[in-house]
Each structure stands twice: as structure tokens, then as C-alpha cells.
């Protein structure tokens with residue numbers, strides 16, 4: 202079975218190498234041996250063992266009737282969208298690691314696949330090597346899922362682990378991440394939460410069947426988190442994690458999605474997820490709590506997820522693999538100002554009475570090494586609106602973090 206790979210970068214090269222290295226394992230479970238016939242890239246790769254398969258013209262791939270499956274590992278919206286559409290229109294199944302494209306055009310591309318009796322799969326688009334899309338689409342289909350909380354970005358988790366363990370500032374931890382190749386020179390997609398936001402948008406869409414637009418999701422990154430927040434968190438037996446969170450009431454009347462740093466208590470399975478690792482916590486009303494854990498990025502972990510899609514498409518040629526997220530209709534999210542949380546707050550000064558006057562009943566917190574002349578506390582559960590109103594009435598709020 203001849204396939205093509207679009208984009209010979211980190212993930213694309215991993216796909217090509219993995220198919221060779223695990224040839225025996227793969228061949229045993231698909232109807233025909235899988236062979237990468239073409240690799241599309243802009244650059245030349247002189248001396249590369251796969252140099253002879255590099256092409257620069259997409260039409261060569263599209264017009265070759267032997268090509269049955271395409272892996273899109275280029276990234277970005279265009280030309281990835283056009284290339285994907287053209288392939289699907291010809292009945293060529295496509296699988297991708299491109300979360301940007303899936304979050305923006307997933308249901309449209311899946312509809313094109315259905316019309317043409319082929320599939321569009323995206324296991325690698327969320328959580329890198331962690332199998333989460335397929336479980337959502339198969340094992341968990343009888344479940345009424347009420348809660349998904351994910352550490353969905355390895356870069357920010359690495360940065361916060363460095364801040365926590367080594368007591369270094371956000372800026373220094375980011376520099377370490379860049380030096381070790383875990384963060385881009387422009388880190389904003391990661392540290393401002395946009396990457397995690399796209400991934401929770403995809404998971405939320407799978408959870409509710411309609412399209413959760415990532416533009417509708419309140420999104421905060423980790424730039425404002427300090428080592429003082431970490432010191433208090435440690436004292437309380439918690440850890441600060443950037444989470445994509447999606448939850449709905451059991452009667453389905455409200456559906457909240459948010460990307461933000463959260464304080465995660467020690468008894469929650471996400472608490473111990475450190476460094477570049479990712480994890481997705483899922484709660485279903487029948488199955489109860491589940492946790493999916495692994496490497497959320499990297500050449501081979503991500504390629505492993507892409508190749509799992511290739512193999513599933515190879516086994517099901519001529520049909521469309523169903524997806525719980527089938528509608529391009531937008532899911533109306535509940536008003537985020539009505540979502541309820543407890544908040545951890547730091548304010549300047551030592552006036553506990555003033556804090557109680559504004560925030561009501563609170564629990565005060567102290568921590569070794571925390572800055573002097575400030576007061577830290579945890580509020581009772583309240584809506585975001587109530588909390589914001591109170592915070593606006595309180596002089597000198599230094600920082601706030603929600604509790605999971």
C-alpha cells in the first residue's frame with residue numbers, strides 16, 4: 202500500500218522512519234505492507250536516506266492512483282487545508298498531526314471524507330503520542346462525559362516544573378526550555394495558552410459532538426505565575442498546572458470550557474504530571490475517572506500516533522471511520538462569568554479584616570519564602586462575576602489562581 206507524507210520535518214521524518222523501523226510489527230496487522238512512496242517538502246535533503254522520495258509538486262502525489270493514504274505533517278492552515286481537501290475529494294484518506302487545521306476545519310474535512318468514502322483522522326493532534334482521540338471515538342462512546350481536564354502543552358509543563366523544582370523565575374525557566382529545544386524562539390503559542398486552547402477545543406468538540414470554537418474559549422497562559430505562587434501551592438499540597446478544562450452539568454444545561462493555570466490538589470491524578478509529559482483526565486458518569494498519560498510531543502511519540510491512524514485507514518479503505526464530532530454547528534458555551542470556582546489570591550498588605558470585608562469567608566495561607574507584607578488566602582466557591590467584582594473592590598491584588 203503506497204502512501205505519501207506531506208512535510209519532512211520533526212513529525213513527518215518520524216513517520217517515515219517509524220514505518221521502516223517497525224515494519225514487521227506494522228505489516229502483521231494491516232492487509233498490505235505500507236510503503237512511503239513520496240515525501241513532499243519545500244527543501245532538498247541531500248544525503249538523507251529518503252532523498253529519492255522527496256518531491257516538491259503536490260500534483261505528483263495527487264495524480265498517482267497508487268496513493269491511498271496521505272499523512273499531513275506540514276502544519277499551518279494553508280496549504281495544508283487545500284492539500285487535504287483535494288486528497289479527500291479523490292477518496293484518499295488523510296491523517297494529520299496538525300491541531301491548528303483540525304480545530305479550525307475538522308468537521309468540514311470529515312464531511313468531505315464521508316462524501317468520498319474515505320477518512321480524516323487526527324490522533325496526533327492532541328496529546329502527541331497519547332491515545333485519546335481513538336478512545337473518545339470508540340471505547341468511550343457509551344459514556345456521558347462530564348469533565349475533561351488536560352495538561353495539553355509540554356512546553357508550559359516543563360517551564361512550571363523548572364520553576365517549582367529549581368525556584369527559578371518564569372523568564373529563566375523559559376530560557377532553559379528554549380535552550381533544550383522544548384520551546385520555540387517565539388514561545389507565545391505555548392506560554393499564552395493558545396496551543397492548549399486548540400487542543401481542549403478539539404476534545405470538547407469530541408465530547409459534545411458539535412464544534413467548540415477555540416476563539417470562544419477564555420484563554421490565559423502562564424506568564425503571570427511566579428515562584429511565590431508555587432511556594433504557597435507547595436505549602437497547601439497543590440501544584441500549579443496549565444489546564445484545558447471542559448465540563449458540563451449532568452443535565453447538560455451548562456457547558457464550560459476554559460484554558461488557564463489551576464491549582465491542582467495532591468490527590469488529583471494530574472498533580473504528579475511533570476516535565477514535558479501531558480495527561481488527559483476524563484470523567485464519565487458510568488466509567489468514573491480515567492487518565493491518559495504520555496509524551497505530548499516529540500518526533501517518535503507523535504509519529505507513533507500518526508502511524509496508528511495510517512494503519513486504521515489501511516484496514517478500512519473504502520469506508521469512513523466515524524467520529525463523535527460530526528457537526529460543524531457551533532456549540533454554545535455557557536457564560537464564563539457564571540462558572541464557579543474557589544480562588545487563591547495574594548494581596549499586598551497584612552489587613553485580614555479588609556480581605557474578609559471584600560471576599561467574605563476565606564482561608565488564609567502562609568508559606569515559607571513567600572514575600573513579606575502580603576496576605577494570601579483561598580476564597581469560598583463563587584462565580585467568576587462575583588470574584589471579579591470583589592477583586593475590583595480590593596486594593597493591591599498581586600495574583601490569583603483558580604482551584605481545580
Ligand SMILES: NC(=O)c1ccc[n+]([C@@H]2O[C@H](COP(=O)([O-])OP(=O)(O)OC[C@H]3O[C@@H](n4cnc5c(N)ncnc54)[C@H](OP(=O)(O)O)[C@@H]3O)[C@@H](O)[C@H]2O)c1
Nearest residue numbers: 208209210211212241242243274275276298299498499503
Ligand atoms: N513537533 C511535535 O512534537 C509535534 C507534536 C504534535 C503535533 N505537531 C504538529 O505537527 C505539525 C508538524 O510539526 P513539526 O514539528 O513536524 O513541524 P516542522 O518540523 O516545521 O515540519 C514541517 C515540515 O513541513 C514543511 N513544509 C511546510 N510547508 C510546506 C509546503 N507548503 N509544502 C511542503 N512542505 C512544507 C516544512 O519545510 P520548511 O522547514 O522548509 O518550512 C517542514 O520540513 C504541526 O501542525 C505541529 O503543530 C508537532
